[in-house]
Amino acid sequence: MTAGNNMFDDCAVTKSPRTLSTPQHRISDPRLWSISTHLQLFVSIGTESGSWTNAWDINECETGAHNCESNEICENTIGSFKCVTKCSPGYKLIDGKCEDVDECSSKDLHKCDVRAECINTVGGYECECEEGFDGDGKNCQPKSSCRKNSAICDRHASCNIFLDICDCKTGYTGDGITCHDVNECDAKDKPCPGEGRCLNLDGGYVCCKDGQDDATCIK
Ligand SMILES: [Ca+2]
Ligand SMILES: [Ca+2]
Numbered sequence: 300m301t302a303g304n305n306m307f308d309d310c311a312v313t314k315s316p317r318t319l320s321t322p323q324h325r326i327s328d329p330r331l332w333s334i335s336t337h338l339q340l341f342v343s344i345g346t347e348s349g350s351w352t353n354a355w356d357i358n359e360c361e362t363g364a365h366n367c368e369s370n371e372i373c374e375n376t377i378g379s380f381k382c383v384t385k386c387s388p389g390y391k392l393i394d395g396k397c398e399d400v401d402e403c404s405s406k407d408l409h410k411c412d413v414r415a416e417c418i419n420t421v422g423g424y425e426c427e428c429e430e431g432f433d434g435d436g437k438n439c440q441p442k443s444s445c446r447k448n449s450a451i452c453d454r455h456a457s458c459n460i461f462l463d464i465c466d467c468k469t470g471y472t473g474d475g476i477t478c479h480d481v482n483e484c485d486a487k488d489k490p491c492p493g494e495g496r497c498l499n500l501d502g503g504y505v506c507c508k509d510g511q512d513d514a515t516c517i518k
Contacts, residue, residue: 312356389422413477414439453478455502470502 301488327348359365359380367373367382367417374381386397402408402424403417411417411426415436418425426436431451433442441451445458452458452465455478459466465475472481483490483504491497491506496515498505507516 387422410437412437412439445475451476470504 309316328397328410346466354374356377356468357364359376360375365373365382367380370385370433371382372385374383378443383433384392384395384397386392389402390397391400392398399419399421400408401412401419403419409417409424409426411424412432414432415426415428415434418427419448428434428436428439431442432439434440445452446460446463449458449465453467453471453473454477455471456465456467456473458464467475470481470483471478473479480499480501482499489497490504495506495508496511496516498507498513502518505516507513516517
């Protein structure tokens with residue numbers, strides 16, 4: 300029996316002679332064909348005896364049968380594997396070169412405090428607390444207490460002089476240094492009874508009657 304007969308024609312998406320090469324074995328045989336489906340690729344070999352055996356791809360990266368260096372990452376490929384340069388932390392591989400990651404480009408990539416400026420550096424990044432704040436950049440605390448200087452509190456907050464902390468006013472949430480409007484309309488328990496439409500406002504909300512536009516409702 301030779302490869303290329305109709306044994307796999309029904310499921311064949313691509314069909315080409317190929318060489319299977321891994322450190323474990325190397326098969327180069329004109330009767331070796333790869334057949335790929337969208338699920339997996341397997342290789343069928345017409346053996347000397349005429350019977351068929353199927354050889355599934357070996358994941359050399361998982362079995363450890365690869366020869367990648369310690370500064371390389373093993374990536375499995377169908378029928379083989381490849382060694383890809385491993386970049387140091389803070390770098391990523393772009394066009395075969397390890398390039399600096401700009402951690403400041405996304406807040407998911409750095410751990411700077413919201414009160415700190417993120418400064419990208421080659422191979423890393425730095426965080427610098429804003430003026431009026433002290434800390435390592437990952438945690439920034441106001442330099443002066445609000446008891447001494449209530450101006451450090453957000454304009455929607457007031458200083459609790461007993462605790463010496465800034466408290467956001469009703470309708471706002473935050474750490475007191477920065478306060479944001481609460482969107483009451485997003486609350487699980489709908490704030491407007493019946494069919495009333497909830498309209499979020501800065502520092503509060505209103506319930507509008509059916510068919511009422513925003514401007515009329517706010518009046
Ligand atoms: Ca960087
Ligand atoms: Ca609100």
